[in-house]
Amino acid sequence: MLRSEGPTGAPDRVSAARDRASAARDSAARDAVRGGDPDDGKPKKEAESRLSQPHKRQYLSLWIELPLLLVVAFSAAVLLRTFAVQPFYIPSGSMEQTLQEGDKVLVLKLTTTLRTPQRGEVVVFRGTDSWDPEYRPAGGEDDSLLSTVSTAVLDLIGLAEPDEKDFIKRVIAVGGDTVMCCDPDGNVVVNGVSLQEDEYVYDNAPVEPEPGTCHSRRFDQVTVPEGEVWVMGDHRGNSKDSRCQGPVPVENIIGRAIALVWPTDRATELEIPAAFDVLDGTTGSEGGQSASGTVDDGLPAAWGTGWDPPPSLPATATTAPAAGARARRLAP
Template sequence: MPLWQELPLLLIVAFCLAVLIRTFLVQAFFIPSGSMEETLLVGDRVLVNKVLYDVREPQRGEIVVFEGPPNWAPENQIDKDAGFFAELGRTVGDLVGFSQPGEKDFIKRVIGLPGDTVACCDVQGRVTVNGYPLDESSYVYEDSPLDATPNPRQCTARRFDPVKVEPGQMFVMGDHRGVSQDSRCQGQVPIDNVIGRAFVILWPSSRWGWLSVPETFKNVPKNAAAPAAPGPRITRAPQIPLTPDFFVAPLAASAMVSTRSARQQRLRRRRW
């Protein structure tokens, strides 16, 4: 095929591959707020594994992306008065990963699983899970004050009454406890709302690193009323506009390189 025909075809193939990767395998998520500082900063991009939780449930200490329940207040505001072309651009961006996350997209750390009892605080001001105090010094940033009065609508206080995590739910909290609005005041999150696990900081390059599970969670005892292991989970359709903006450019560049290589090979054959 001539170059002017081959190049658009390869770009279309690259676009389709990017959409497939975004939909079923891995996506990049843009951090819109400071609720996970200093683990994740505003503007960071993290890769999210979408396949992992189709074969197992989330684990304590993992950082997950999920769709917020209806009662959760949005962290990321979207301009609803944007014009037609802005909406069209956002829709196209959702397909290939160049848009901002939606209003109901959240990223938090899993603290409690079904059957767990989560509370705060022990005599040293620490969060406990099934009576075990968590050592959160490695990831918690600007914890809420101990002497603040608990508010059921605002997570402004460190103390909260013991919460028994219900079946099919999880208890999540942000690492920046002073500003994070999470399960302390907004309630538990259905596990089925989870989109995937954030496992690496992809951008900026100076902050590249793995998002591992802190050691303290490995010592949490199992709860006495832990439910039986569920069966295989049904694969969910994508629910939030995550952003795989690092897949399209490399694929497009690869397509251009392949086109040039094929062109050079044809020229060599003609010379012979």
Template sequence: MDRGEIGQERRRRFPRRRVQMPLWQELPLLLIVAFCLAVLIRSFLLQAFFIPSGSMENTLLVGDRVLVNKIVYDVRDPKRGEVVVFRGPEAWAPQPVDGGDPGLFNKIGRTFGDLIGVSRPGAKDFIKRVIAVGGDRVSCCDDQGRVMVNGKGLDEPYIYDNSPLDVAPAAGECRSRQFAEVVVPPGELFVMGDHRGVSQDARCQGPIPVDNVVGRAFVIVWPQDRWKNLSVPDTFDGIPPPTSGGAGGGSGAPLPSQGSPLPGKGDIVVTMPIFASVLFLARSRRGLPDRQRRLRP
């Protein structure tokens, strides 16, 4: 056996051991990679949103966390009955937001939380249900006190504490159930809260641009006992197509929102890459020496 064959035999029987980075160096690197993944997920795919007010009761309660699909409306338009998170247009008055401690560490914490999707609610972030889409004619009320879309009265089982019928409409307020017929402009949505008695929505603030929609809220993930899908009710089945004509109207005030000052189980999808990376590191470090030992002669 010549020298070359001897060298190959030695390399086969005694493979070169991989130099392993110490844990104190490898862990920060993995955390940085996981953080970048979380930021990407938050920016383009999913985000956890905190519900700070009661405008969507009892579908959504104060303190609930929902997951929002941020990519679905890149491939299609919002549909009637879906619950959406959006940025309020200029005509929508901002909702009050607790500023909290303006200290340096608080600002750093908020910035970090916003990056991974667990920030405080924004003053111009809202969550409502889509009632009508571009081209629809929407008004209230029919002889049963129901909202009408393209002439069809809606039976809305999700409504909680409806606005009174005997209160006259007033500019800038949504206290009344009644509002004049609106023809929703193309590329816009007519949205309303499920808690009609307190919700400040398109009745008095006007439709919102589809471009302002952040995404669709599709599941409640926290508290654990309220875990459920936010499916579209059959309320909107059988609505006739819009007809031409009609008049528009609306202007007004605000409501619900995004983010959350504290991470919870509702944010698990956003932070999952961190835990997965740490788990992978632990398993790989535990298994590597065994594999190396098996390779030795």
């Protein structure tokens, strides 16, 4: 005998089927949120792969950009050092007390490109072949690649030893000026005007013996050739300079030292001393007023006998005598 379903049987089965289908969809959704079925790792691995791709691209980009940034920074430093500013290490005591051995200065190169050096400026220059070095680098020459690279890097930051042909001195006279020493008070005289150098000279006491040597203050009048400068160290007793090595061609000047930057407790701007203000507007052909009195031809009334430069100087040409003594002009 067949038993018929009650009026409510079919709806119950339909409702149960719907519940099972809904539960299955919910379970699938939860699995999708968690990254896939634990029993099936493919969806999860694909999701992790998609998530890690941006991080990989960022990691690779860093390794590409970092060397590029280093190259750009190094190139900028090289250009800056070559054309604008160069740090320079002071290798000797010839500029004491203004600059002491081991100090570091910044050298502005653009000044020599845009204008000629001025009296009183501290300049770095390459000595001519006749200039004897004041300093010799320790350890001799090393042409290895490692040494070349390390020297270049140290040079950029001002820690490399300078070349033995690099000098740093103060410009005392420029092309066309006459310069000599000493007046009766032991002062250098430029264009007939005595310089009061106590502000920057290490020991400004007169030194009379051995005229024309680098260990004597005294030298006869010299007319500085055009295109050259007469330089001297601030420590006159410890400086090999134009007194015995001749004037320096302007084209040999690397730049002007504008600031002492190390040690930091002595850091300062290297300005032109006020002693040179009295030379404004003077030339070598003009007379002047010296500390010893008025002179009628641009020379002090008393300044010693003639000066014969040592053999290390270039060839010389004698000009007409002035004030009863020889005046010399040093050839380039």
